[in-house]
Amino acid sequence: MQRWREARRDPAFALLEGLHPLKHALRFGASIEAAWTSEPGRIKALAAKLAPDVAEGIGALLRPVSTAALAGIASAPLRSPVVALARRPAPGPDPLAGEGRAPFVFLEAPTHLGNVGAAVRAAAAAGAGGLLTTGPHDPWHPAALRGSAGLHFALPVRRVAGPADTARPLVAFDPGGEPLRFGAIPDGAVLLFGTERGGLSPLLKARAGRRLALPMRPGVSSLNLATAVAVALYAWRLGRP
């Protein structure tokens, strides 16, 4: 458990709380250093039922600890009493420099780590090329990993200084933009989303080639950030042949 405490301050590691994040992390190739549980039998049975493809791997990682010890290190009550320590993937080359039709998600200074996690989850599900954030928060914070159910390992997730120069089209999502029409999101675009309270900065709005609004019923000001990311990504995905 000392290992877990040290890893909290070590950006080389990702802390996974619960079975769901551990399952996804293993499925998408995470290197897990160790996993601790207060109920090995229950976790093995749950893994066999819910994630048979990785159940054997999960069983081999488990180290028993007391209920009190587990409760003392988890950041919130655990529905499935297991925590695991994974190595973060090595940064690798700039994901925007690669080829491919998948869009990228760019979150400008998000403030709620739960939103970051939910956006990562939607991005992984929709097949986005990666998710980039700016601002003070680490997108690999345990609270964000909880929100993504461990799907940070399914695509590149990075904090960056700002949108680097890229040849990819930049598309701003802004409630004040032109209404989104089917097929309007180009392949390979970087989709820009603003902060929860203030929206996109004037700088990013000015840099974007297009400003698109997700249509809303009159009277509704905006969608939640992570919801807007999910809707935009699926508008792209469903608009493709």
Ligand SMILES: C[S@@+](CC[C@H](N)C(=O)[O-])C[C@H]1O[C@@H](n2cnc3c(N)ncnc32)[C@H](O)[C@@H]1O
């Ligand atoms: C909670 S909203 C911010 C609301 C902010 N008051 C504004 O007007 O932009 C967070 C982000 O989600 C995206 N968003 C939310 N609703 C949207 C909509 N209807 N159309 C386009 N983007 C939306 C935008 O990128 C926005 O910056």
